[in-house]
Amino acid sequence: MPTVLLVRHGRSTANTSGVLAGWTPGVRLDETGERQAADLGARMAPVALARLVVSPLERCRQTAEALRAVDGPTGARPDPLVDERVGEARYGDWTGRPLSALAKEPAWRTVQAHPSAAVFPGEGGESMAAMAARVVAAVREHDAQVAAEHGDDAVWAAVTHGDLVKAVLADALGMHLDLFQRLSADPCSVSAVRYTPLRPFVLRVNDTGGDLSAFAPPARKRRRRRPASSDAVVGGGTGA
Template identity: 75%
Template sequence: MPTLLLVRHGRSTANTAGVLAGWTPGVHLDDRGREQAAALATRLAPVPLAAVVASPLERCQETAGALLTVDGPTGPRPAVATDDRLGEARYGDWTGQEIKTLTKHPLWSTVQVHPSAAVFPGPEGEGLATMQARAVTAVREHDARVAAEHGDDAVWVAVTHGDIIKAVLADALGLHLDLFQRISADPCSVSVVRYTPLRPFVVRMNDSGGDLSSFAPAPKKKTTRRRRTAPAASSDAVVGGSTGT
């Protein structure tokens, strides 16, 4: 079961302007966002990364690119792969509008308390339920590919957006989408999920400064001549408290 690090992009110019960027082109990291991405690259230095997958939008591509500037323990990072399914929700006619204006829209209450029913207006508008479905599908497909290519102890990163991360975490926690607004994903935060055959485990959420070195796989022990079958990844939850390892 690989370890997935869900990374939200660093703070963007739209974040500071109070604008709902959506898929608006030309939205970049601001100075603080670039600092956040550089700091995260340093925090991730002890962790080998098997893959880095990102939303196509500039703020995510810039964040992912920053992670590649610091080599990992085994050398240079892999090139960034892009997946449109990790792109921001398509907010339709809301795109580019100020948040303070949108809060007065009747749909705003639906987005807050019944997001599974929320479909953004206009021909390009997307439903939040549709957004969750395509993001979860993408994450699970990439996770399976990483496991097949790099093994169950591999670590990989998905650089994406706040609503995407909240929706993926809600799915991993077994929460209805209508509860996803209870989850936070701050700029350049890290949330960690491991998918097993029977259930996902949410290992960390909205971490903006903690030590990430513990997610590096343990060194592999030397094997004896007798071939042994590796144990399957356990889907069992710890009862009575874990050892922290």
């Protein structure tokens, strides 16, 4: 089955100012975030992307454009496919407020310790469970489409937000959402998941500087076609 590279956007102006941006318009990458995105584009150069899915928010679209600025091994990257389901959590009345103030709210403790029960207050606020459900559904749907259109060796990327990356990883690891705060997704990090008929395999988590060339599809010549396997290698495999 295909491999999805889950990319968190580069560092934003809201990150550096300590504000919960949510869906606030106009939040863009800061200078460090622009550099992170450009570096990631160079790191991803050896990897052909069959699809590039992106959150509609500016910081993610900027990051996706930085990935497209560097051609892959087969030429230009695909045009970004905007999908609101990989957009940021809808934080309701928390949107635009300083994190230092939010940490004093009673609901903050729920978000930290029992996120599956957390519902963000105010108009438009969604639950963390709903956020997780929509992004997992989106990723699995895109993955199935990429498999049908490009085959099991294909690699695609989703440029999204930190909590959404963590939610997809938690689902792939079989973790309850209440445990997803144990995961990290730093700015411009890459995490990788491969879905199979039986189980997902988590291949990488929160990679901010590693070599991504291992995700380049193998050469097809003299390669015998084998069905995708859901089996884990007993004792550990040989690696990429």
